[in-house]
Amino acid sequence: MELIAKNSIRDEGLGGLASTAGCHILKWEFPFYYGGIEAALEAVKESVENIIAAQGEDGSWRFHPNERTQNLGREGDAVLGTCASNALTLLKYARISGDEAALQAGRKSLEFMDGFKVPRGAQAWECPLYEPDILAAALAIGAYVEAYRITRERHYLERAEYWAKTGLPFLFFWNNPQRPGMRYASIPVFGTTFYTHSWFGVPVQWNGLVYAYHLQHLAEYSAIFPWKQIAEGITVSAMYQQWTEGELKGTYPDGFYGYCTEGRAPHINPEDIMVNLYALRGLDPDISTAIVPMGDSRIHISSGAKVQDATLSSEESQAQPAETLTFNLRYAQNEISYTLIRGFGKLATESSFYSITANGETLSEVENLQDIPTGCYSYREPDAVYLKVLHPVEMVNIEVQRGEITQEKESEPTPPVEEHLPKDAEGIPMDAIGTGAAEEVTPEEQVVEEEIPVTEEPINQEDENTED
Known part of the structure; x- marks a missing residue:
């Protein structure tokens, strides 16, 4: 892990820790385990903003072929597979970060995807756009489950269940007794690569493992079908396909030919297997x-x-x-x-x-x-x-x-000391000695005054009348 982090930071800076290169399932998890999530999510946000900018007004993303893929579909067409991957990216980011713009763009894409009935076109880098495709079903499950996690709107869960069902026909639900890896092996598409290489009856298990992982997330909320059992079966089939000896030990083949007897290159690292195994054991590496x-x-x-x-x-x-x-x-x-x-x-x-x-x-x-x-x-x-x-x-x-922190209400100011002093016949405050205006006294003088109290002699009524 340290080597991966060191090389990623060297090549791309801290934002590189959120790279999804070489991953079919995991997306941005690494910095949440290693550190650097501040910079990593800034890089993710930039990618998300680019996806939103490329989204059509109707919520779609459409097929724009290059010279190599121009005969695989019509320019500008949209199918489930041209939309589901981007929708999943937006909604997973919205779930993790609380980003409202990503959520609204993701919901808009799901509204567009509601119009599809058949999973097609998630592998148009080599497969014709209109071929039924298990990977399109897998990514759609993931997108709708993410939307349900955020909003708890029942419609999203029902659509996730629908796309989960559309993936089932791509799986072997039986096996030759001598070929245990055949059961739950997953056919990638009902079609070909470039109209020449047939995939009928030829499992490509990494496609099934992506489907299995999103089935496990669906199983947290849906009990209408044994989704977790299906996911476990797909994972076990992948383990049967792994090489057990030599320099390829631990990897598994891209294609399982000869009716599930012959694995052919390229050979794939076991990340997809490990992710599903951890999730099956309650240790899902997802954020x-x-x-x-x-x-x-x-x-x-x-x-x-x-x-x-x-x-x-x-x-x-x-x-x-x-x-x-x-x-x-x-x-x-x-x-x-x-x-x-x-x-x-x-x-x-x-x-x-x-x-x-x-x-x-x-x-x-x-x-x-x-x-x-x-x-x-x-x-x-x-x-x-x-x-x-x-x-x-x-x-x-x-x-x-x-x-x-609430400020306490200020109390009324204490009236001046002179207001409490006795006043003479003309209403002028008297000090302790009776000389008229009150004067400040020191603490020492105040102590003396307290020890020798001053008393006023009673006024002689006859003296007051003498002046008259």
């Missing part, structure tokens, strides 16, 4: 996201750790009203997890406060999470908070609190 409603908006918490039990609460206090976001991060003990919180940033006022704790210990704010100790967070605009947390135990509780 984990919890979405918490907050009024008309949503808070998105995404992490390489498993995000659990996310809640938002409000505390009305006259002195310090606050909102508190709490969630748990489950991860390998003594390892570091990286997390993004979007939609619950600092309040834009001078009197606001913002604090984050991990298992009760306050995290310090830093400019950048790279090359610094754990137990800190980085605040980035717009409204993005990144955490770097060591797990001394598997489960770490995170509490994020924000609110306003």
Whole structure:
């Protein structure tokens, strides 16, 4: 892993950690395990913005062939396969980051995709555009499941189930007893490559493994069919196809010819197999996201750790009203997890406060999470908070609190001392000696006055009348 990270950063900078090169399934997971998610997601956002810019007004992306593929379909045509991959990219990014523009563009593409009935055209780099295609079904499942995760709209789940069913005819549901790898082997397309190389009866298992992975995500929400059992069968078939000796050990063939007896090059690294195996064992390497409603908006918490039990609460206090976001991060003990919180940033006022704790210990704010100790967070605009947390135990509780520090109402000023002093017959305040206007006294003088109280002699009524 260190070598992959080092080479990626050397060639592409930190944004290269989000590269999907050589991956059929994984997309942007690496920086959520290794670090560098701030820079990585900036690179992803640029890619997402390019996809949105290329989207048609109707929500589609269309076939634009090059010289090599110009006879595989008509210029400007759209099928499920020309749209599903981009829709999945947008909606997965929207789920992870909370990006509203990506969500709306993704939903628009699904509205367009609702018009299709047959999965076609996801492999038009070599296969005719209109051939039925299991990879198109797989990517459509992924896109609709992502939309359902964000919105919880039933329609998206039903469409994911529909596309899952369309993938079943591409699988072998039986096998010759001498060919165990035949059961659940997956045919890529019902057609050819460049109209010459037939794929009828020839499994291409990496296509099936992409389908299997998205079936596992569907199985989290749908019980209408044993989706997970199908995914496991596809994964086991791929393992039967792996080479067990020599320099190709661990890889599996692109094509499984001779009715599932002969594997031919190119030979593929076992990433797709491993991803499915981990997911089958409850260790899905996908970025984990919890979405918490907050009024008309949503808070998105995404992490390489498993995000659990996310809640938002409000505390009305006259002195310090606050909102508190709490969630748990489950991860390998003594390892570091990286997390993004979007939609619950600092309040834009001078009197606001913002604090984050991990298992009760306050995290310090830093400019950048790279090359610094754990137990800190980085605040980035717009409204993005990144955490770097060591797990001394598997489960770490995170509490994020924000609110306003209410200013106490100023009390009435104390009246001047002279207002409390006795006044003479003309209403002039008298000091302790009775000389007229009150004078300030030192603490020592005040003590003397208290020890020797001054008394006023009663006024003689006859003396007052004498002047008359």
